[in-house]
Amino acid sequence: MAAVRRPTVRDIARHAGVSVATVSRVTSDDPRVRAETRARVQASIDAHGYTPSSLGLGLARRRHQALGVVLPGLGGPYFAELLRGVESVAAAHDTAVTVLGAHLRPDVAGAVERLARRTDALVVQAGTVDDAVLAAVADEVAVVVLAGSPQHPTTVRTDGESACRDVTAHLVDVHGHRRLRFVGLPPGAPEPAQRHRGFRRALSERGLVESGPPLSVGLEAVDGAAAARDLRASGDVPDALVCANDEIAFGLLATLPGLGYDVPHDVAIVGFDDNALAALAAPRLTTVHQPTAELGATAARLALAAASGEEEPTTDHVLPTRTVVRESCGCSPAPGARR
């Protein structure tokens, strides 16, 4: 802990025999300083190990040099990957990343408001915070909503509905499944809802309806495992299960065989996200690839741009997805696929 007081501009100024203004010019790379003076100042800076206080600097410049990220939880491969994307662009902008796990907080609204007050921009996962709070906060900081809907000003997302429509279509058209169910639909989360819509659209386009309500409300592997048990208990296992994300699919994949159901023979399974484990599962998971880190990076980029006044018009950025066919849907291993 700090025993010695950190040197300030004034210390350096005195030591170098210049004014604080000059020191400030040196630390902020202002060109109008004579090379000789600059060298002398720099020497003092080095000698004292001086670095500007972020608080003083922030106050004077009215800038926090920080980006806030609000996610439901901090767990799971999806959000980790998202955060990675955010971090990479933040690092490039010399900006700190401050995180907030919304689902861990008793008072999300308050926490977000406080976060807004110590950052220049916010990247918020849709469904974690009331839109009213978001709106209130939006005139203090730039806000970019991940997976947001049209009512949000700036959004970054993928088209989960079409993507999920496509994998579902694969299940019906290629494998001839007729009895399909959706797994994972937590209330208030827009992305699973979107995917569920795509699922139903694919079915109705083919004259089918979902053969039962969505199973399970969570988005984690344990929820998939629970869904598997419920299914067995109900005695009614459908032809195929379309999951809101890969983790749920892993839970199913890990549990169904022990319950006596072979995947994909007895029941086909598809996921969503294409996380690192998808290609490792047994059978390998057919899923929708999302550019997860890209989503985070794009959001961060937009947020930071908006924060530095590049007041761009309201925009909706849709990143591309792609169906990745492996074996959990019933397809045979592609020739050359490593196992």
Place this chain on the structure above:
Amino acid sequence: MAAVRRPTVRDIARHAGVSVATVSRVTSDDPRVRAETRARVQASIDAHGYTPSSLGLGLARRRHQALGVVLPGLGGPYFAELLRGVESVAAAHDTAVTVLGAHLRPDVAGAVERLARRTDALVVQAGTVDDAVLAAVADEVAVVVLAGSPQHPTTVRTDGESACRDVTAHLVDVHGHRRLRFVGLPPGAPEPAQRHRGFRRALSERGLVESGPPLSVGLEAVDGAAAARDLRASGDVPDALVCANDEIAFGLLATLPGLGYDVPHDVAIVGFDDNALAALAAPRLTTVHQPTAELGATAARLALAAASGEEEPTTDHVLPTRTVVRESCGCSPAPGARR
């Protein structure tokens, strides 16, 4: 983005007909304000939607109200869980959490130094930052090292060596395995190294040696998958594999069957961490349970305490672990274990 200037103490003071000091007293819950005055000030505060600037406040109080967390990457269940622990404590202290993914950064040392300058305390995963940097930074902020070794002042960890010694012993003593290998030993990471030591200790105590060098250097599921392929290629699959963490074990679990090796019949596998998927894998993973969130929470608690001057003596906090026997080691399902 901010169109209107945010109100300041002075605005509120003027509007409420009091001095800035009184406003400050109200916002910081100072008791020496008459109830009546307080009410009037509070009314102005509410009317203007005033909230103290964190920058001004921080500068005056010389406190950031922020905690920095340095982890290798932000990915994976382990670090997510750790972060969850940190967040919960930080939230209780009304403190923001600023994260840094060390392995994503080209200039870790610089990044950590900058982070130190905008936080009151740092929780650092051992092996992510040079000890020299840590030492340099330690007289600016409180530093707590996760999984650190004795040369660090304050550390929070589990006894990975003993824990790994114990699971390894189980494999040898209960299942009679003699040819065992360790998987996952990235250079510079102290925890896997510790576990590897425990592994070797268990063996040597029983007159055995590891039947080959540690496999794979990564700590992720893909690394386990790669290790499985290497093993097959070498044609020499041992009796049992002891993994540095659960993720590696999942990679093995997912890949070995496809290669023609049954787990645990042909090869036993044990992991480390006991993450959420461990009880879901097929077969369920025998592993060492770590109180991961607790580790983060404890570290955060210590860091914050140190930051608020409770200059406690150098301490080494060791949290308990426990071997969780499931079926991947070859044991039969415990009666009553849900599958």
Place this chain on the structure above:
DNA sequence: GTGAAAGCGCTAACAA
């Protein structure tokens, strides 16, 4: 090219 001085928004002695 350099310096003096006025803030940025807040807290904390000290006085009253």
Place this chain on the structure above:
DNA sequence: TTGTTAGCGCTTTCAC
């Protein structure tokens, strides 16, 4: 109980 007044550490006009 309340107000006055220095700062906290930095940037940034505006003179020189």
